[in-house]
Amino acid sequence: MxxxxxxxxxxxxxxxxxxxxxxxxxxxxxxxxxxxxxxxxxxxxxxxxxxxxxxxxxxxxxxxxxxxxxxxxxxxxxxxxxxxxxxxxxxxxxxxxxxxxxxxxxxxxxxxxxLENISYALNTAPYEVDLYKDFYVSKQLLSSIKTTNKIINVTGSIFAHENGLQNCILLNDIKNVIEALQGNIFMVTGKKLITPPVSEGCLNGIMRKQILALAKKIEGIEVLEEVISPFDLQKADELFLTNVITGIQPITKYRKKEFTSNLAHLLVQKLNESISEN
Missing domain, CATH: 3.30.470.10 (Aminotransferase class 4, branched-chain amino acid transferase, N-terminal domain)
Incomplete structure (x- = not known):
């Protein structure tokens, strides 16, 4: 129907x-x-x-x-x-x-x-990602909107499935990290929460906007929209993805590096609280 x-x-x-x-x-x-x-x-x-x-x-x-x-x-x-x-x-x-x-x-x-769940819940199962380098996303305005041309996401999803990965990270045409196949990416390094700016070619995500707003209210966390290189990911303490359906999805492993999910847990709690208040 x-x-x-x-x-x-x-x-x-x-x-x-x-x-x-x-x-x-x-x-x-x-x-x-x-x-x-x-x-x-x-x-x-x-x-x-x-x-x-x-x-x-x-x-x-x-x-x-x-x-x-x-x-x-x-x-x-x-x-x-x-x-x-x-x-x-x-x-x-x-x-x-x-x-x-x-x-x-x-x-x-x-x-x-x-959908099965009403509230957002954090999936703590192993979630491994890697870079997808067969094709790159153009650093332009069209990349920030949701068009029905998603062939990079389709081929990337096939690559992830063939390699036993839960997701892949996309790069733009100057080889900077922009997002994952199914959502925006956030990186926690020390007390900094960083996500790529939309100008890098990432989707202007709705959940991305909510997480940025919620994180700015957390004392002691500096929220930044900055360029992220693939090398930066391996220095991070925490990586997670966001989209409207899943909410927040922690990445547990990228290459040989494993990550915590402390801030992701806190943000899911605050996300559900903000929804119940509205």
Whole structure:
């Protein structure tokens, strides 16, 4: 069951001329629904609008934050999964044209699946990562938004699976660390919490924004957005990844180095507290 342009129904074949399928001509947001509400709705909405503007899509007049919220919640309520769910809204230019579209008018599709946990929980199982160096992410604005062209993430995920890794770390085209395959990366060194700046080509992550704000309220922690080299990772005390669905995922091993997860535990606690207060 999906929501296609505001109509809830069963999945249908819309791929034959779909520009997101043919050319990667689409943008998307993945959201978490808890107890009938969308977490960080305003942040998701404004990032989605910014992404549409970057790729020169026409934004429908009715596509307000309230409309966006209503369409997602209609679907999860219809499916009976509003207590805890993952939803993805994909916006794509309408059919027609080759590389040059016939129109900048868009359609949207929402798909949702249930999630097991309501609150964020820290996964303490072994989580090993390594660098993915077959391809690099361009240091540009397009890399900071969520488009339907994620072939580096796909090939990187295959590489991780083939090598018994839980994830891989992506580099930009000047060989600096920017993020992981499924989330932003944070590094703890002493009393410093560091994450790459968006200008390096990393995704402008919604959970990244929440963690930066929460960490700045912790006494004794200096929060920095700075360039990270692969060599810096091996000097870190702690590494963790963030995204809206998982929350915080500690990295336990990178190459021969093993890491603690003390700050990650504290931040998960503060994250859940901040959500319950809203």
């Amino acid at each position: 999906i929501n296609f342009n505001g109509n809830i129904g069963h999945e249908e074949n819309i791929l034959t001329q779909n520009r997101a399928f043919l050319y990667g001509d689409g943008v998307f947001e993945t959201l978490k629904i808890v107890n009938g509400g969308i977490l960080f709705l305003e942040d998701h909405y404004f990032r989605l609008m910014a992404s549409m503007r970057v790729v020169r899509m026409e934004i429908p007049m009715n596509f307000t934050m309230e409309y966006f919220e209503e369409q997602i919640l209609n679907l999860v309520n219809e499916k009976g999964i509003a207590i805890s769910a993952r939803a993805r809204i994909t916006i794509f230019r309408n059919n027609g044209g080759l590389y040059l579209p016939e129109s900048n008018v868009v359609s949207f599709l929402i798909f949702a699946t249930p």
